[in-house]
Amino acid sequence: MNKKTGLNALLIVLSLLMVGGMALQFLPGDSAKTITNAVRGEKGTPAIRVNGKTITAEELQKIQDNNPSPFAGQSKALQDDFRTFMISQVVRQKLMAQAASNINVTREDVNAEVTKVREDNKLTDDAAWTDALQRVGLSDSEYREQVKEGLAIERKNKEIEAAVPAATEEEMKTYYDLNPTLFQTEQRLKGRQIVVADEDKARELLTQARSGADFADLAKKNSTEGAETGGALGALGEGGALQAVEPVVLPEEVAAAVQALAAPGLTDVVASGGRFYIVKVEELLAPETKPYDTVKEEVKSALETSKKRGAVEAFLDEQVAAAKIEVVDPAWKYEDPTVAEVGGRAIPYSEVVGRVMQNQQLMMMMQSMQGDQLSEMINGMLKPSVVEQVIQEYAAPSIVKAENIPVVGTRQDLVSGLIAYGGRNVKVTDEELRAAYQERQQQFQTPASATVSEATFPSREQALAFRQDWRGGDFTQAATAAGGIVSERGTVQGDTDVLEPSVLQAIFEGELRAVGSTSLTNIVQASDGWKVVSVSDLQQSRVLPLDEVRAGLESSLFNEKQAAEGEKFLSSKVAALKPVNKLDEVLAAQKARVGVDAPADASGAQTTSGAATSGAQTTSGAASSGAATSEAATTSEAQAAPAAASAAASEGSAATTTPAQ
Incomplete structure (x- = not known):
């Protein structure tokens, strides 16, 4: 389980999130806290049974x-x-706990x-520990039960992973072939350096170098490092040829200046x-893909991690x-209909709603948009x-199997692998490059x-006299x-806002007097x-020639071409499975059920169509994840372990979603 100092005391939730791909961290405010606390098997009025195990109305x-819903006051829909998302997630958590019951x-x-939790959070004092638990509505025994359940889920996760076969050579x-950019060398360079202890001397040498002086000769006469080789970076090759090195051979600040160069040339003076x-x-030199034999173990590790998540x-x-x-x-009836079908699999609406809840841009837009907008x-x-995206993910296992393509991992991993596979043969022609x-x-x-x-100067006359x-x-001084x-501005560019436009024009377009x-x-x-x-080290704007940018542009x-061809390939394979998209039907049914003209009250309460119905509703597979499988869950730091629950969603808590291949 992924932990850090200030670990959220509700250990069970972290385990559930890691194993089950829950999306609770994306709920605003204290949303994660109470969902977490509630799934505890407390006695009360049965509301929902999950494989015979009860979730009580009191918990819900x-x-x-x-x-409080992030959509309070927005619209009933x-x-x-x-509501659908929240209840489906609680149900899913119950399933996770049941899966680990053995x-x-x-x-x-x-x-x-x-x-460990008490020590990490400086709660070794019993009174402080009890107070911290009470702040989130827990007793010590309840908390320990959650810890027990969380550890069980963590171990179940490891048990599943341990049974995964090792990656095959194929x-x-x-x-490796489909992900060459994951196994590339760093950008390399051939070059020389001058290192001196005095900044003024460095700037004088830079001026000479920019004026055409031989850099190797300047380095031999002035550099405190590598003078004997003319400041060469790395050892010289046969006949004194410069050898390629990675920027890491330079101090961090200097390496950053080198990497900022768009083409061969001189850096400014860099202090370090x-x-x-x-x-x-x-x-x-452009990055190159490392030979397969040199990265084989790295490939194996990445691939087996992906297989375990899958x-x-x-x-x-x-x-x-x-x-x-x-x-x-x-009263706790909720609607989670099938929103799409593909490859013999039904996709629940809560899956789509969960992805919407994870959209952080949406939460930002809520500040400036009315409910109906x-x-x-x-x-x-x-x-x-989102529906189209999820259809691709649910179709991916069927496509991989039918096409016998050796890509593995989660549904998201499979989609990435299929896109790379579909675009594996693209080439960039010289004509395309020039265009x-x-x-x-x-x-x-x-x-x-x-x-x-x-x-x-305060007057034109004083400025003129000085010039x-x-x-x-x-x-x-003068x-x-x-x-x-005098204001020393250092190195500025032609589009800076540090200087007034008239001053910039005088520097880069006006007539200069050499002194x-x-x-x-x-x-x-x-x-x-x-x-x-005063102007020095003047460099006019220019367009880099094609030869200098060829590698990066290519x-x-x-x-771009690989992604386009890969998407085209994947789309054709998904279409062959004849997916059924029912989103319009689901939204129409929701509109008829809850209405959209009048917003819900500010408390976020929502009346559902099942509130006045008697009897039990029985469904199969109704609880479905609203988020992609998480590799780990992280929590914000807090002064107390239980108290961190209230900050888990709002203070930087986030699920680390499975990366694409």
Whole structure:
């Protein structure tokens, strides 16, 4: 189980989230807290039975009371969505607990875990521990029961993973071939450096280098590092040839400056560790895919992790499909119809609603949209897109099996693998490369830059006199003596907002007067006075030639073409399965059932169609995950373990979703 300092005391939830792919962390406010606390097997009025095990009305009421809907005051349809999502998740949690009921967890195991939680959260004092538990409505015995259940689920997860067969050579080679970018070298370079202890000297050397002086010669005469090899990065090869190295050979700040270069050239002066660096990159080498034999163990590890996640997901799918769900209290009836069918599998509506709940942009948009606007946007744009995505995921196992494609993992992993497989043979022609270069030239334009200091004078006459009289030396000292106020701006680009437009125009477009190693602009009238600007290391804007950007552009085009071809391949295979999309029917039925004209009251309460019905409703497989399988769940740090429950959803708690292959 994934833990950190400040671990949420409700250990069971973390386990459930890790194993079952629950989406509770995406609920706003205290939403995770009460759902977590409620599924405890307390005595009360039966509301829903999951394979004969009861969820009480009291539990569900507590969840509803303490989990205000994010759609309160928006619309009844969105309120109904939230209710469906919430209850289906509680049901799913009950299934997870039942799946782990055969796992033995001893009292000693529980005591050790509780002791660790108390120590991690500085709650070794019994009174402090009791107070912390009471703040989330738990007794010590209830908490220990949750810990026991959580440990059981964690161990069940490991049991499932342990039964997964090792990755085969075919699976490994396919994974490697379809994911070359995962196994690439870092960008490499051939170049030289000058390292000195004085910044002024470094800037003087940079000016000389930019003026055409031999960089290797400058390094031999001035560098405190590598002078004997002309500042070469790495060992010299045969005949003194520069060898390719990775930027990691340089200090972090210097490596960042090198990697920021769009093409071979000089960095600015970079300070690091009390010394000053200038790097001349003579050649940039694009990343290359490492040979299969050198990354075989890395491939195996990544692939087997993916296979284990897929096994857990498949196991839980089986539990859901076989589940018997009985709604015995009509007041807690909820609607979770089939929203789509593909490959012989039914997709529950709660799956789509769960994805909507995970959409963080949606939560941001709620601040500026009215209820009817938000509902139209969600139902008309977001849900249709989500349904198509989920259809692909549920179709993926059938496609993999039918096509005998050796990709493995979760449904999301399979989709990624199928897209990569479908685009595996794409090529980028020279004609396509040149056309893309012409279309995207703006991307390859390097901005103008210069190192500047501006002196501001109260009158034009003072500025003019200074500009005419200065013959070099310390610009700041001389301008200050002449009555100016000097601002050293450092290196600026032509589009900066640090300087006024008139000043930028004088620097990059105006006539400059050379004074030694620097230049002066004409006098510029600005909002705060009259300015004379010292300019050095001036670099005009230019468009990088194709040869300098070829490798990166070719890689981008390949990725774009591969994704397009892969999507086309996947879409054709999904279409062959004749998926049935019932979203329109589901939304129409929901509208008829709850209405959309009048918003729900501010408390978020929602009246369902089953409230006045007698008898029990029996369904099979009604509880379905509203989120993708999670690899782990993380919680926010808190002062107390139980108290962290209230922050789990709102203070940075998030499920780490399964990454695509």
